[in-house]
Amino acid sequence: MLSILDRSRTIAPPGYNRFLVPPAALAVHLAIGQVYAFSTFNLPLSKLIGITRSAPDDWSLTQLGVIFSIAIAFLGISAAVCGRWVEEGGPRRAMFTSALCFAGGFFVSAFGVAQHNIWLVYLGYGVLGGCGLGIGYISPVSTLIKWFPDRPGMATGMAIMGFGGGALIGAPLSVLLMDHFKTATSLGVAETFVTMGTLYFVFMMIGAAMVKLPPPGWAPAGYTPSAVAKKLVTSAHVHADQAIRTRQFWLLWGVLCLNVTAGIGVLGQASPMIQEMFPGHISAAAAGGFVGLLSLFNMGGRFVWSSASDYLGRRNTYMIYFALGIVVYLLVPTTGQLGSVLLFVAGFAIILSMYGGGFATVPAYLRDVFGTMHVGAIHGRLLTAWSTAGVLGPTLVNLIRQYQIDHGVAKADAYSVTMYIMAGLLALGFVCNYLMSPVDARYHFRPGEDGSKADPDRILRGA
């Protein structure tokens, strides 16, 4: 019965329309992207006993903030550890496992809420759900790259756009469901978790059922690989275990980590930041709108920038992210001093579009540098940069802001230094990207040479 999950059962029949694959990938990414909207549960979870206000035995917001951090940490760990397993078992088995973990995380958390046991929520949404995030995130990436050798940036951009879009669906959906299940004695969180787990499981299973791998030797009609050799685009393959020994892997790790650090710190603090920089002008509701707008640009940037990288080249695209990012970060404090909300919002919209673009362009960058053989597994290992940035970014922004306020700087000006430090981080990222060069031929994979389980036939057909 479980053989329908096998890699061999996911090979597409002749004439299969490749545009059926991106929505399958989107079904998974739109579901797991809900993690970005988890904060909508924080306030209700902090009033489970008191209902109208937090009771002494209720969970604190600090305790609840840990849930998201555990989930993102396990995203990185599971993507790094399971990358080879995902690559070898095929996308359907990975998507199915991801759906089980992600939905299972909601169910365990619902039980934790019913029992008022925070450890069950950490274990459920944090550990189990986090593993679902990591496996689900990398599951469709190499499949899409194989279906779209002519437009790898656009293809992965489409899927990873879904991860950004997941928050836009998850936030209003959770509010809607909690309103529906709310009673005089309950905030409806446990019921919402069960419903969302069920809905997301069905949604992800549709993706798992529809995903297909291209048959051996398949190429899009009329497609011929470029005869002109591009410096940073290889036709060779690098084994995942070899890739992490190369300088290029760690430079790209730095590129991703620094780009994400600069964006995620601001994303997490966007609401208080705009209210403090424009005191008296921005209400809490308007600040919420600002966060939503940033999420939209985060999502749109994933598709637009990643698609553009097919024409601009991956290295050049990251050069733009870093150079433009530095300029905008340096200008943002001035927009605050000018009192221009519009310019401030526009600046951060550009920054967040490039933050999303950085995530979406990296799989195609890896494919260019390391080939397609283990691109999913290498991508999984690179995502540890995201977990690192997830801790580094918000901590840095909070610490710098607090230091400024403790030393008598007005709240409205406390973010200026933060912006300059973010620009500095982007300058470091620019240098990492500038240093990128082709991988030395001694790291290239030769079938049978290292006794690994990699299938040489898959390499020959570019799988």
Place this chain on the structure above:
Amino acid sequence: MRLIVLWALVGIPLIWGVSQTLANAMALFH
């Protein structure tokens, strides 16, 4: 047909989410 159904399946929730977000974002400029 299958192509339209599958794209609608992911497109409709996404459009709903985007419209909800845009509606909230309007508060920023009022």
